[in-house]
Amino acid sequence: MAENRQKTGREYEGAAAEYLSGCGCRILERNFCSRYGEIDIIAEDSGVLVFVEVKFRARGGGQEAVDANKQRRICRTALFYYTRYGYGEDTPCRFDVIAIDGRERMEHIKDAFDFRW
Numbered sequence: 001m002a003e004n005r006q007k008t009g010r011e012y013e014g015a016a017a018e019y020l021s022g023c024g025c026r027i028l029e030r031n032f033c034s035r036y037g038e039i040d041i042i043a044e045d046s047g048v049l050v051f052v053e054v055k056f057r058a059r060g061g062g063q064e065a066v067d068a069n070k071q072r073r074i075c076r077t078a079l080f081y082y083t084r085y086g087y088g089e090d091t092p093c094r095f096d097v098i099a100i101d102g103r104e105r106m107e108h109i110k111d112a113f114d115f116r117w
Contacts, residue, residue, distance in 0.1 A: 037073030
């Protein structure tokens with residue numbers, strides 16, 4: 001069962017990455033992991049680092065699943081990414097959510113949340 005969910009997740013993350021590429025974003029990483037957590041997609045959009053969480057829910061949107069705890073983990077992982085690759089504080093970023101529902105409708109929520117420590 002978990003293997004099927006992982007496969008489904010990878011498929012939807014792939015679709016989200018294709019969507020972002022089609023919107024002019026450059027995909028930098030997929031499934032970037034650190035001891036703080038994982039970020040599904042890291043992209044660059046006109047000089048802005050974009051940290052993207054992809055959420056699929058069979059019923060309803062997935063954006064509700066990105067709660068405060070998940071947001072903190074994503075933010076800490078983003079800080080790790082900045083440090084690891086030498087990005088300065090002057091490099092802007094945003095946190096997006098791509099929510100996919102059971103009918104495979106995709107909703108891209110830019111600036112879905114602010115940085116949380």
